[in-house]
Amino acid sequence: MFSDFIKHYNIIRHILRDCFLYGCFSRDGLENKRNVSSRKVSYEMRRIQQYVEEEYIRFDKDRRYKLLSLTYDFMRHTQNFLINTYMTKSFTRADLLTYFNILMYLNSKDCPCSLNDIENGLIDHSMISFDKISSKTIERKLNEMCKTIGVLCCKTEKRTKYYSISPDVLESFDEKELLSIHIAISLYKNIISPVAGGYFTEQTLMDYMKYERNLDTRNVQVFNFRNLHFHPVIEEQVLWEILNAIHTRKRLKLVYCKPSSRENLQETKGLCPYKIRYDVRHGRFYLISFNENSKCIVSRLDRIESVLILEDTFEREGFEEEYNKQMCCSWSSVSLDCGKEPELVKLEVIINDESERYIVDKIMNESCNGVLEKIDEGCYHISMRLNDTSEIIPWLRGYAGYVRILESRALAEKLIKDWKEMLLVYGIV
Amino acid sequence: MELFNEVKNRYFQLVFRIINECADGKLKSDVLKLIDEGEFEQKVIGKNQQSFADLVLNRCDEDENLNLLKEKEGLFYPAFNDAGKLPIPVRFTNIEKAWLKAILEVDGVRMILSNETIDKLKKELGDVDTPIKKEYFELTNTIKLPQLDNKEKYVQNFKIILEALMNEKPIRYSNTDKYGNVYSDKLAVPVGIEYSMRDARFRLSLYCLDDKRPIMANIFSLSDVRIVDEEVGINREAAKKILFEQKYSEEPVVLEVTDKKAAMERCFMCFSGMERTARSLGNNKYEIRLNYYLFEEDNIVRSIISLGPYVKVLSPQSIADKVIDKVKKAIALAEMG
Numbered sequence: 001m002f003s004d005f006i007k008h009y010n011i012i013r014h015i016l017r018d019c020f021l022y023g024c025f026s027r028d029g030l031e032n033k034r035n036v037s038s039r040k041v042s043y044e045m046r047r048i049q050q051y052v053e054e055e056y057i058r059f060d061k062d063r064r065y066k067l068l069s070l071t072y073d074f075m076r077h078t079q080n081f082l083i084n085t086y087m088t089k090s091f092t093r094a095d096l097l098t099y100f101n102i103l104m105y106l107n108s109k110d111c112p113c114s115l116n117d118i119e120n121g122l123i124d125h126s127m128i129s130f131d132k133i134s135s136k137t138i139e140r141k142l143n144e145m146c147k148t149i150g151v152l153c154c155k156t157e158k159r160t161k162y163y164s165i166s167p168d169v170l171e172s173f174d175e176k177e178l179l180s181i182h183i184a185i186s187l188y189k190n191i192i193s194p195v196a197g198g199y200f201t202e203q204t205l206m207d208y209m210k211y212e213r214n215l216d217t218r219n220v221q222v223f224n225f226r227n228l229h230f231h232p233v234i235e236e237q238v239l240w241e242i243l244n245a246i247h248t249r250k251r252l253k254l255v256y257c258k259p260s261s262r263e264n265l266q267e268t269k270g271l272c273p274y275k276i277r278y279d280v281r282h283g284r285f286y287l288i289s290f291n292e293n294s295k296c297i298v299s300r301l302d303r304i305e306s307v308l309i310l311e312d313t314f315e316r317e318g319f320e321e322e323y324n325k326q327m328c329c330s331w332s333s334v335s336l337d338c339g340k341e342p343e344l345v346k347l348e349v350i351i352n353d354e355s356e357r358y359i360v361d362k363i364m365n366e367s368c369n370g371v372l373e374k375i376d377e378g379c380y381h382i383s384m385r386l387n388d389t390s391e392i393i394p395w396l397r398g399y400a401g402y403v404r405i406l407e408s409r410a411l412a413e414k415l416i417k418d419w420k421e422m423l424l425v426y427g428i429v
Numbered sequence: 430m431e432l433f434n435e436v437k438n439r440y441f442q443l444v445f446r447i448i449n450e451c452a453d454g455k456l457k458s459d460v461l462k463l464i465d466e467g468e469f470e471q472k473v474i475g476k477n478q479q480s481f482a483d484l485v486l487n488r489c490d491e492d493e494n495l496n497l498l499k500e501k502e503g504l505f506y507p508a509f510n511d512a513g514k515l516p517i518p519v520r521f522t523n524i525e526k527a528w529l530k531a532i533l534e535v536d537g538v539r540m541i542l543s544n545e546t547i548d549k550l551k552k553e554l555g556d557v558d559t560p561i562k563k564e565y566f567e568l569t570n571t572i573k574l575p576q577l578d579n580k581e582k583y584v585q586n587f588k589i590i591l592e593a594l595m596n597e598k599p600i601r602y603s604n605t606d607k608y609g610n611v612y613s614d615k616l617a618v619p620v621g622i623e624y625s626m627r628d629a630r631f632r633l634s635l636y637c638l639d640d641k642r643p644i645m646a647n648i649f650s651l652s653d654v655r656i657v658d659e660e661v662g663i664n665r666e667a668a669k670k671i672l673f674e675q676k677y678s679e680e681p682v683v684l685e686v687t688d689k690k691a692a693m694e695r696c697f698m699c700f701s702g703m704e705r706t707a708r709s710l711g712n713n714k715y716e717i718r719l720n721y722y723l724f725e726e727d728n729i730v731r732s733i734i735s736l737g738p739y740v741k742v743l744s745p746q747s748i749a750d751k752v753i754d755k756v757k758k759a760i761a762l763a764e765m766g
Contacts, residue, residue: 002440002473002481009433022697023707050471060706067708074702075722076673087442091435093495099436100444100497103517104509127496127508148430150523166520169553177546183591184541187624188532192561196432197528201521203442208519211449222594224634227626229701240432240524240560247560280626281570282698332569350762358607365572365628394695398735401758404765412763419760421738426753 004050005090009237010306012051012085015044017234017302023058023069051088056081072230078223080190080230083199086237094133098141101127103151103165112155112162115139170208178209186220190228193278193285194236194243229283235301239276242287242307246273249313252289255305265305271297272314274323279332286333290319296326296335331368331391342385345392346407349380349399359402366395381406393418430523437522440481443467447485448497448516454504460486523557530554531561537631540587572628583649587622589656590633590648594619599638599661602654604646614653615639618661618668622648636668643672645724681705681718682729683743688713692739699732716743730755 006012018033019025019041031038045068049057052070056077060067072081105121106113113121119138122128128138142163145152153166170178182205189198209215245252254268271289278285285301326335329342336342349360360380364370373381386392389411396403396415405412423429435441447463455463464482473481479489486505487494498505507516521529532538533547533554542550577583593600600619604612617635620643624631633646638661686696693715697707704720721729730751733740742749 002475004469004473005438022693023705025709029709050469054470058706060708067706069706071704071706072702073704073720084439086433087437087439089433089435089438091438091441095435096441096444097495097497099441100448100517101509104448104507107514107516107518108509108511125509132492148523149434149436150430150526151436151520165518168518169521169526169550172549172553173546177543177549180542180546181550183595184532184538185529187541188535188538191624191626192528192532192535193566194432194528194561197524197561198532200437201525201528204519204521204525207445211515212519220595222591222622224621224623225626226623227702229698231698231701237431237433243560243565246565247558247562275565275567277567277569279570280568282695283701284698327567330569355608362572365574366570394735394737397737398731400734400755401762403759404762416760416763418737419756419763422734422756423753423760425738425741426749428753428757 001091001093001096004047005088006047007090009086009089012044012048012088013234013237015041016048016082016085017231019045019048019068023060023067023071026067047088048085051085052081053084074226074228075224078190078221078225080195080199080233082230082233083196086196086233094137095141097128098133098138099145102138102141102145102163106152106163106165109164112164114160114162115142118142118163168212170205170212175213175215178205178213178215181205182209183220183222187223190223190225193232193276194240195233196236197240227280232278232283232285235285235304238301238304238307239285241309242273242276242301245307245309246275246316249316251310251312251314253308253310254287254299255308256299257303257305267308268297268299270310270312272316272319274316274319276301277327277333288323288327288335290322294319294322295338296322298333298335300333327387329369329385330387331395334388334391336387342387343389344407345384345386345389345405345411347382347396348375348404348406349382349402350404351378351380351402353378356402359399363399363403390414432524434522434524439467439469440473443481444485444495444497445517448507451498451505451507452510452516454501454506456504457486460498460505526554526557527559527561530557530559534563537629540584541591570627572625574628574630577649579649582652586648586651586654587631589654590619590622593656594622594665596656597665598656599659600635600654601657602646603652604650605652606646606650616657616659616661617644618663618665620665620668620672634672636663636671638663643668643676676722676724678721678723678726680745681720682733682745682748684717684719684733685710685741685743686715686717686736687739688715689739692736696736696740699736 019030025033030041056070056072058069058071101122102118105118115138119135146154151166152163154161154163185198185202185205189195189202192198206217210217251270251272253270256266256268258264269291271291273287273289275288276285277288287299287301289297291297329336349363351357351359363382364372367382367384370382370384375381389408397418405415446467447460450463461482464485468481475484479493483489484495485498487496497508499508509516533550599616601614601616603614616638620634620636622631623634631648633648635644635646637644686693696717700719705717707715707717710716730748733742733752734755742752
């Protein structure tokens, strides 16, 4: 109906991430970096500018190039503005008219109605005409509104389906209870993935309070969030498909792009999706699945182009032991290679006095399975086992000046090399 | 239902709102105001150059008009108007029901919802088969804090603070900080409850009127928290403003990132919650300018060091010096053995 909208979220997914999250690319820059046509870049950039509220869009100039970025501050902004990009799916005129006319018609009736009743009712009231919208279209929409969307319900009597508005699940809740539900949603909408589902739920509840109950519906803004990333929402359409596959125990195939190039897509073989791991520090989702040899396959959701759900199913329970074995010593996403044992890492933590004891506690709280041993005043040893020690290098760097690597030697050498390189960057030899 | 669904399109939502707002009749100007408030800032245009308002107000050709509203004596009503009834009922979609059911399983939800409300919701959503389950997720790079000694006190404090925030009331409290300093019977305006995604703990951001400064406190360490009816001369918004202004750095941190080993991606992800600008310097190098809160400085220094040799602080020199000092200390420590 309007060309401003898109059929598939994937259309804007990459460009949203590249151009706006990073914000350092001009149109030409992005064209070169990702090898996509400049026409597509400028078209999709214009779309996103339209979808996202102006207050979050920032324009900068880099010489003659115009740079766009989306930026927010975790203290000031608690509403994830990227949710707006999920409110842009294209629709046809028939979609819009059938949806609202069916809702209005059924709501005006006190008893369930058959397809015939609905059709005749809509025609009698001149709400639709058969030359524009067919009987099949109405039937399809009714089915979708029942099964997929869930705003209608249906019962079958003597082979005839009767449709009505879904029961009101909030009917028995008083004003105080509704407000408490709203407060809970306002907190968890940023915490429980898919968060887009949380934002939708909040909007529907606010509409319910306003229109069904005539209640005051101001936004609840008492919570703010630390270490909250907005960008993972870009992967939530993929996340939702995978979650459904995990839940229904359906195998799937992934169309996956290699990090080097978006054009280099590969289709995986059938996989059994088992778990989603979310790296809270970086805001990154991973799918852990198993292939036909029960090998753990780790896939970053931002690299999954599409998900193909297969008909065949799997037994989830069979993978529990394997998952624990292969992932229990993973810092973030690296699984244990077949036939290998987790590596031992031993750190020495040196603090000046007891006032710095919190450093030791912090390291312990952040380490997966660390074992602490006090060696002397101000000297502690922490041991842990890891699938891949390179995963903890960024974390170890963060404790520069407090931590020395006792084991493994390779890790210690790598870290010293890093430190020396860092000083070189500042011109210190 | 797909997460990306047309019924959640902004314009679907707008049509829903317009129809329900028109239940008792609305002037054209009122409908136009609703459209103006609900539309994109850059308005959509139909295939034959019609505006959304033209379609809704039936100002196009007869076969183009939506006819979801009808005009009667200068007022617009829903096409199907059953007096006394809301034209379009409000119902949760399947995804929303699944999500709502999922939050009932989260531990902390009992600090906000009563057991009765949870039980009622569970009963209403009993048939909903939600794919959002704890067992399907594992969070990594989290911080596992020790169990609270007195969970009851933590919950009680949380509830009082939440009530104070919802009703915009000041509180009095006592507190002992991590260094053992005791603060007794302090008067404060609660600014917000902060939830940390990494340690799953709630903390209280408040403006202490006795000390005239913003404070962040652990909810569990507070005692004798109570809502008071005292005149404080400052509201939550003003307290927030002080927090933002006093604690925001005047000068940004400027970083140069060499995009090797996905350093750029890691860097952007690390600092995604901070106001920032970035530009390409060419030769696979990028410049990022980060605005930050002063109380976050130590964390920022730590994050910069954690990104390794591909990230260099260009300014301010004080931050660069901190990075250099720490790295020198790290080398000295490593070579000690």
